[in-house]
Each structure stands twice: as structure tokens, then as C-alpha cells.
Amino acid sequence: MKKVFKKATISAIFLGLIFSVFSCNNIEKKTETETEGHSHSHDENGTGHSHSHTHYEANDTIPAHKLLYPSKVPDRIIANVPEDAATMIAVNWRTNQQINNAVLEVAVATDGPEFQLGDIKSVNAKTEVFENKHVKHNEPLVKTNYHSASITGLEPKTTYVYRVGSNELEGDTLWSEWFQYTTASDKTGEEFSFIYFGDAQNQVKSMWSRVIRNSYRKFPSVDFMLHAGDLINDHDSNLQWGEWFYSGSFIHATVPSIMTPGNHEYKDTTLTPLWQPQFNLPKNGPKGINEISETTYAVDYQDLKVISIDCINFDRKDEHREAQVQWLDSILKNNTKKWTALTMHFPLYTPAQKREDNAVLIEHLKPLIDKYKVDLVLQGHDHTYARGQISNKKSGVTLMSDAGTIYAVSVSGPKMYESTDKKWIERRGEFTQLFQIITIKNNKLSYEAYTPIGTLYDAFDLTKAGNKKILKNRIPDTPVRLKSDYTR
Structure with a gap:
């Protein structure tokens, strides 16, 4: 009997402990849920309640x-x-x-x-x-x-x-x-690098995440990132913005970013209401126009000046176009940096089939780009890849003794268009997710375009010698990727 009683007592105690732990866990879970989902305050005499419920x-x-x-x-x-x-x-x-x-x-x-x-x-x-x-x-x-x-x-x-x-x-x-x-160096001539992304836009968590993560994995010491518009597809979708932040995770917090808006950050001529609240970009653009605050701006990073043009407002609103042209002229005229890059979403010259060159951008921006000898124009929108310069030189030249402005169009997300092999294009590609690493040290700028698995797809070097720029192409000896080769 003693043995039976002892076993029964131990069993009862054991069951009691399980019940207590189960009850405490339920109480804790309920408390956590209530704390997260509800905010309660009581009046001083306790006769009423003031509730603020989120019900998440x-x-x-x-x-x-x-x-x-x-x-x-x-x-x-x-x-x-x-x-x-x-x-x-x-x-x-x-x-x-x-x-x-x-x-x-x-x-x-x-x-x-x-x-x-x-x-x-x-x-x-x-x-x-x-x-x-x-x-x-x-x-x-x-x-x-x-x-x-x-x-x-x-x-x-x-x-x-x-x-x-x-x-x-x-x-x-x-x-x-x-x-x-x-922080950046304040000395001239020191090396730094940044990553340039074309449109992420679609299936951001599913398909773009590997691009930004593997770009960081390959170049963990990169100094900043540049996004050329259409970060997401629907301008005010909190879920899509959540996917964009999720994909970059801690990278967004440790590698600073600059971004220019694309047409998918807009609804007609209205910028997404999340742009200014969720970013902390410079407010040094054209004065008195709040609509393009933090979308048109300039930053200096060591020997480089990067200028963001809000080309959606530029393309669609006369007053914003005039303000940006005057502002850009002033910025370039007073520029003391050795290297200059413009970023905007719409390409001046499109490589995409069924699209035309942007006459408005060409008319108003190309004269300033040429006058001030801008080095790079980094663009998105066309969901294909193209890189070259607008000149009468034959495409594919390995070494050019006096290069002009280099224009690039790239895409980092999965949405793809087909392209046309135009005369100005040195290297093009379709159906390929890419990121570009641009490294500057003193008089040399190196540009390399990589796929998410680390395959080099395009490369060139620009070297400044006096008033001239020497272009050296380093295009890999691999076939041009075309969408038709991978899809029916």
C-alpha cells in the first residue's frame, strides 16, 4: 500500500505541475497579446475606461x-x-x-x-x-x-x-x-564603392531579396547603395514596402542608401505618401516645391557628386521641370567633385522594344549633361540591361581615347522586357537580374555588372587624363543573354 500511495502522490504532484505551467503560459500569452493589441487607460475614479485598440x-x-x-x-x-x-x-x-x-x-x-x-x-x-x-x-x-x-x-x-x-x-x-x-573619408583620391540597382518592383521578397543579399555578400565593404526607382510595384502598398525592407534587412541599416522615385512610386503625379515619412534623404533640391523634396537632391561622397532627378514630375509637370533644370544647372556649374553621376528612373535613350527615347529628358537634360561632362547616368524603368554612350563611335570598341557620358539601364527584379540592339549600346542583356558595383579611386572609375550568382556580365574602366576620359571595355567573352533563349 505504501508503494501504491507513493506512486499516486508523485503522479498527482506531476500532473499538478504540468497544469500550473500550462496555465501560466496561457496567462503570459494572453497578457502579451493584450499588451500588443490593446492600449487601456482608466479614469481616476475608476468609473470609466478609455480604450485605444489596434486589434492587430x-x-x-x-x-x-x-x-x-x-x-x-x-x-x-x-x-x-x-x-x-x-x-x-x-x-x-x-x-x-x-x-x-x-x-x-x-x-x-x-x-x-x-x-x-x-x-x-x-x-x-x-x-x-x-x-x-x-x-x-x-x-x-x-x-x-x-x-x-x-x-x-x-x-x-x-x-x-x-x-x-x-x-x-x-x-x-x-x-x-x-x-x-x-562615415566617408574627407580626403580626395581614396577608394570607395557603391552598388547600383535597377527596378526591384515585383515579387520583391521572393525574387529581389537574393539580389541585394548576394550583392552584399560579394561586396561586404561597399560604402552605399543607389536605387534607380520602382522599388515596389504599387505606390502605397504597405505590404510591398514591408517586403522591400524585409529583403534588405540589416543591410538597409548598415549600408546607407540613396533612391530616386520611379513611376510606380507615383499614382499619376502624386508621390507615394510613404516616401518622405520612411526615408531621411537630403532636402537640398529646388526651393519652395515640397512635391519634389527628397526626390530631387544632391549628395557628395568623397570624390563623387550624385544627383537625383525626379523624372516623373519632370516629365509630367512643366513647373517642376523648369525648377529642376535651373537647379541642376546651378549644381553642375558649381560642382567641385572629380566625378559626377546623375540618377533618374526614366532612361533618356531606351533599349527596350516598343518604347521610344524620352524626348523631354533629351531636350532639357542632354545639353547640361554634355556641357558639364557628366560621367554616368544611372537609370531603370526598361526591365532590361544596356550600357553605352551616345556618340558616333562604333559600338564594341575596346579602347576609346576620349569617352563621353556613359548611360546605363539595369534591372534587379524579375520583371523582364526584350531589347533592341541600338548603335549606342556597348553591352546589352535580357532576362537577367543584375546589380552593378562602381568603384572610384582618384582618377579611375571601374564599373562591373553581376548576376545574383556572381557571374560578371559587363565591365569597363574610365580613367581621367587631363580633359579627356579613356574608356577601356572589359566585356566578358560570353554570349549576350536574350529572353528568347530561355522562354518560349
Whole structure:
């Protein structure tokens, strides 16, 4: 009897412990859900309730709800190239609307965790309350707070750590991880590189993610990234923007970006309402025109000036075209940088079948490009690849003693068009996802286009010698990729 009683007692205790753990877990899960999904406040005498409900837990049936909804913890964190890349850092992120006091912290990186004991610079973020609902695909209403902050007075060519978050709770609960970030050099002639992407646009999480991730894997020390428009397909789709941020993940936070809008960031002539809240781009474009603030701007990165032209507004609105032309003329006239690149979404000269060259851009921009000897024009839109220069020289020349402006059109997403082999094109390609790595050191610029698996598809070097530019083609001895070779 004693043995039976002892076994029964142990069994009862064991069952009781399981029940207790199960009950506690349920209570904890319920508490977490209520905290995430509801915000409750009670009046002082306890006779009434003031409720602010987000009910996000009710939308768990939406397959990609984690890409849509913010929480108290920062997400969609992105560093943008500031006006002065040697002494500034500019960051953007979002939280739910319970976080009103957001902070950016920056410290000089150390070999260990001791940077936490040293001088940490802190700045309060500017917070914008925002909500939107993408109607076309019946996306739910998303309410969020976007936060932007910049810190100046940093040391050039120095590696820093930064994080974003809130001090509303003790510890690191409401903070991001510490990201590592390196400022540009302030000395001329030093090497740097950046990656140029054409349209991501479609199936961004599924198909574009490998392009940005493998570009970073191949070139982990890249200094910044440039996106030539059509980052997504539907201008105000929170889900598609969520896929874009998801695909780049921590890369967006550690490698600063610049981007120019494409026609898919617009609905007619209205820019996506998410552009200015979710990016922290320079506001040094034409004065007095808010519609092209953070879409038309210029940045200096060591020996390079990069200029973004909002070609959608340029193409469709006379007053914006005139303002951008005058502004660009002034910027190029006073440019002191050795190298100059323009980026815009619409190509001046199209390689795509069934499309025509953009007469408006050619009429108003080509004279300035030629007058000021712009080195590169980096474009998207045509969902194919082409690279060359507009001249009377025969395409395919290996060495050119006095090169002009190099025009490039590229695509990084899966949407593909067929192209035409025009006289100006040195190398073209179809049905190929690409990214371009551009490296500048003193008088030499090297350009290489790679596929996501690391295959070199196109390459050239530009060398400046006095008033001339020497072009050396390094096109691989491989066939031109054509869509017809891979599809019926």
C-alpha cells in the first residue's frame, strides 16, 4: 500500500505541475497579446475606461501580417546617405503609435562592449503620426509612427555604432540592436564603392531579396547603395514596402542608401505618401516645391557628386521641370567633385522594344549633361540591361581615347522586357537580374555588372587624363543573354 500511495502522490504532484505551467503560459500569452493589441487607460475614479485598440491580433489570419504591422520595437530601419557623408548619419525607422519619444544614439565603435561606457551621442527623433490603407489589393489599415533623426559632428572615415529606440522602459526592451556604420573619408583620391540597382518592383521578397543579399555578400565593404526607382510595384502598398525592407534587412541599416522615385512610386503625379515619412534623404533640391523634396537632391561622397532627378514630375509637370533644370544647372556649374553621376528612373535613350527615347529628358537634360561632362547616368524603368554612350563611335570598341557620358539601364527584379540592339549600346542583356558595383579611386572609375550568382556580365574602366576620359571595355567573352533563349 505504501508503494501504491507513493506512486499516486508523485503522479498527482506531476500532473499538478504540468497544469500550473500550462496555465501560466496561457496567462503570459494572453497578457502579451493584450499588451500588443490593446492600449487601456482608466479614469481616476475608476468609473470609466478609455480604450485605444489596434486589434492587430485579430489580423493574424493575414499571411504576411508581420510585414505590415509595427510594434513598440523599431523596424524598417534604414540609413540614408546625408548631405555630408563624412560627418553625418541620417536614420529612419517606424514603431507603433504608442511610441512618441524616439531616440537615436551613436558612439565610436570599439573592439568590445566598452563603447557603452564611453561618450554616447543622443538626439531626439522627429516623429510623424501616419496611417494608410492600400485599397487596390484590399490591404488593412496600418497605423504607425515614423521617426527620423540625424547626428552631425562625426569624424570622417570612422566606424561608429548606432541604435534607435525609446527610453520608456528600463533596459533594451524598446531598442534596436547596435548597428555598425562607417562615415566617408574627407580626403580626395581614396577608394570607395557603391552598388547600383535597377527596378526591384515585383515579387520583391521572393525574387529581389537574393539580389541585394548576394550583392552584399560579394561586396561586404561597399560604402552605399543607389536605387534607380520602382522599388515596389504599387505606390502605397504597405505590404510591398514591408517586403522591400524585409529583403534588405540589416543591410538597409548598415549600408546607407540613396533612391530616386520611379513611376510606380507615383499614382499619376502624386508621390507615394510613404516616401518622405520612411526615408531621411537630403532636402537640398529646388526651393519652395515640397512635391519634389527628397526626390530631387544632391549628395557628395568623397570624390563623387550624385544627383537625383525626379523624372516623373519632370516629365509630367512643366513647373517642376523648369525648377529642376535651373537647379541642376546651378549644381553642375558649381560642382567641385572629380566625378559626377546623375540618377533618374526614366532612361533618356531606351533599349527596350516598343518604347521610344524620352524626348523631354533629351531636350532639357542632354545639353547640361554634355556641357558639364557628366560621367554616368544611372537609370531603370526598361526591365532590361544596356550600357553605352551616345556618340558616333562604333559600338564594341575596346579602347576609346576620349569617352563621353556613359548611360546605363539595369534591372534587379524579375520583371523582364526584350531589347533592341541600338548603335549606342556597348553591352546589352535580357532576362537577367543584375546589380552593378562602381568603384572610384582618384582618377579611375571601374564599373562591373553581376548576376545574383556572381557571374560578371559587363565591365569597363574610365580613367581621367587631363580633359579627356579613356574608356577601356572589359566585356566578358560570353554570349549576350536574350529572353528568347530561355522562354518560349
